[in-house]
Amino acid sequence: MDENEQTKEIHQLELVRSRIQLQLDQAMKNSQAFHQELTEVLNAYWESPRTSLWDQAQLIDNVERQRRLTKVSYQRLAVWQKMARSPYFGRIDFLEKAPLTRTEPEMIYIGISTLTDSVSGENLIYDWRSPVAGMFYDYELGYSEYQCPVGIIQGEIILKRQYKISDGRMVYMFDADLKIDDEILQQILSRSVDQRMRTIVNTIQREQNRVIRDQEHRILIVQGTAGSGKTSIALHRIAYLLYRERDRITANNILILSPNQIFIDYIGNVLPELGESNVFRTTFQEYVSKLRLALPLRIEDAASQWEYLLGQFATADYAVRIAAVHYKSSADFGRVIRNYLFFLTDTLIREYPVIQFRGQTVFSKAEWEELFFKNLAYLPIMGRLKQIRRRIGVKLRPIVYELRRDKEQAIAASGEEVNGKMIKALARLAAWQELRGLRAEVERLTTMEPFLQYRRLFEEQELFGRFAGKDGIPTNWPDICRQTLEWFDSGRISYEDSIPFLYFQGCLAGFPVKRGIRHLIVDEAQDYTALQFEILKQLFPDCYWTVLGDPDQQVNYYQAKSDFIKIAALISDETRDPNDSLSLRLNKSYRSTREIQEFTRELLPQSGFGEQIGRSGPQPQLIRVADKELIASCISRTIQELQEEGWRSIAVIAKTAAESMDIYRRLKDKISLILITAEQEEFQRGIVVIPGYLAKGLEFDAVVICDAGLQTYHREIECQVLYIACTRALHRLFLYYTGELSPFIAGINPDLYRIV
Secondary structure (H helix, E strand, O other): OOHHHHHHHHHHHHHHHHHHHHHHHHHHHHHHHHHHHHHHHHHHHHHOOOOOHHHHHHHHHHHHHHHHHHHHHHHHHHHHHHHHHOOOOEEEEEEEOOOOOOOOOEEEEEEOOOEEOOOOOOEEEEEOOOOOOHHHHHOOOEEEEEEEOOEEEEEEEEEEEEEEEEOOEEEEEEEOOOOOOHHHHHHHHOOOOOOOOOOOOOOOOHHHHHHHHOOOOOEEEEEEOOOOOHHHHHHHHHHHHHHHOOOOOOHHHEEEEOOOHHHHHHOOOHHHHOOOOOOEEEOHHHHHHOOOOOOOOEEOOHHHHHHHHHOOOOOHHHHHHHHHHHHHOOHHHHHHHHHHHHHHHHHOOOOOOOEEEOOEEEEOHHHHHHHHHHHOOOOOHHHHHHHHHHHHHHHHHHHHHHHHHHHHHHHHHHOOOOOHHHHHHHHHHHHHHHHHHHHHHHHHHOOOOHHHHHHHHHHOHHHHHHHHOOOOOOOOHHHHHHHHHHHHHOOEEOHHHHHHHHHHHHHHHOOOOOOOOOEEEEOOHHHOOHHHHHHHHHHOOOOEEEEEEOHHHOOOOOOOOOOHHHHHHHHOOOOOOOOOEEEEEEOOOOOOOHHHHHHHHOOOOOOOOOOOOOOOOOOOEEEEOOOHHHHHHHHHHHHHHHHHOOOOOEEEEEOOHHHHHHHHHHHOOOOOOEEOOOOOOOOOOOEEEEEHHHOOOOOEEEEEEOOOEOOOOOOHHHHHHHHHHHOOEEEEEEEEEOOOEOHHHHOOOHHHOEEO
């Protein structure tokens, strides 16, 4: 790039900045005006007399409308402020194929939002989500094309350029002749990480762009290795959908299911940075707990289950719990639940008696069957029973009126009461008492307690055997039943029971369908069971799915493994196009240095890892400490050295919360740090102590494994957690241990780490 070209770029930046400043000034005025109007509307609401409900409703509507307008104006102001600092990051010169609309190539500058020249009407900047901008991510120099409303536009990219603009100043620019060049990618990845997850619009890779822009498939399954950017891609996909479908959806139509509250806070900055409102983010367990699928017992959460399973337990009950976790998350137990539901649907009212009163038939067996199996078959079981109870109540009304008249006549004839009102009251009471047994019987027959029905599976061995089949009963089923009933009797339900019960109860009572959710993002899908996907399918029948995960990062080793190949079939509707799904795999990790990636991939040698990035750094360090009491002092020195090197984000990762608390107590007097627990709702950057299972999805400049010894990591479930912990590191990885080294690390090629 010659000096003349650089001068042109500087002039272009000055032009763009001047146009942005105009927009920014106007946006500031608009925001102030909307804010003033909102203040006036609120004052009018509080000061005006409440003459009627209609007037009050009108005032409330005005307040809400003005509040929305004010919010939008501030969001737009924030976008212009971001663009003033960094207007664009890329450019392509695109020459459209014949029939040409212009003889010279169009210079297409790409940023986080569109900027139109108010004088010429031409686009000075294209939004990165626009169809034409997609070529920046997908094509090298030469032939390219993009899809627009009029069809496919073909042409040639004759120049591809990247920029770094900071605080309105050009830091650097260079031409990239193949793809979003490793030079800028390496420069970005080499930085110390920020307080929150950051946007990646200027480094989106071709395979990532395919995920972000896919609109052809209702179900998108994305399987990616640690550090491949799955969550970041999902958030950029949301921003893209909000841009492309702005006339059909808003942020209120999108739901993200994340692994925990810490991660929810960690990703909370991305969409606002992209100029979009945040969508609703929650965990699976928190979401269903707010629905009418609530359990009658205290529910164990996933973190508590993981804490138990990762603890050092070598008891008979622990072995039973492992078996229960595996079986209750399996397809076999799912079939038992479905067989049980079919049994209840098919046989529940077969033996129901005729409802009679004083020898008169109120409700016949034929009516039971006609309503339950035909007229009300569209309802779930409990809905059918409720409607039948109402129907019986209707049929009882004339009988009740006749009975009251008989009682009134009898009381009047006895001469014991002459007051008319008192006679009627006594007659109603006498009629109620005579009908009490009948009403109780109807209530019993038409009421179902889902939890009691679920409990029967563990109380009645013969019933369970009927649904499981003789080859489907676990060898230790009696022990699983004993342990399960002990949980129930203590007023609690284990996490592994909560999912099948929620599904069972939902099928009996009906799922509260949420048709307003149009796009559902399921992150860390490897930790979901098949029945969880069944529950989500029932809750959100009309939505588009984006499912992301990595089987290698499944925390609960004992839970039945997630089969990503079958997820699409699991959640698809049989009436839809069977080709309405797409499965993609992201094989390239952008998080860790090559040395850390080579080390961590040998922790799980059976897994299929993909490409590495070229970024290099120091090898992971293994540090043996003679006495466990000295580990805290050694870790504190390592942290101080890392801080002196300029690394701001450092995690001390332990296996469990209990071990995290222990190392935190020993470190807190030596160095300032933060303990992160499952109960926290806010992610705090700096020096943190965190259990491995909570660190999923997070990334840190440096990671210190506080105990990589044999006693801590020797079971298969612990290997998964060790892998998750090590793959959180971007630049530096340290593993401390006493005694013998974990066999998972001892089996790694010694050329891949440095012993200190």
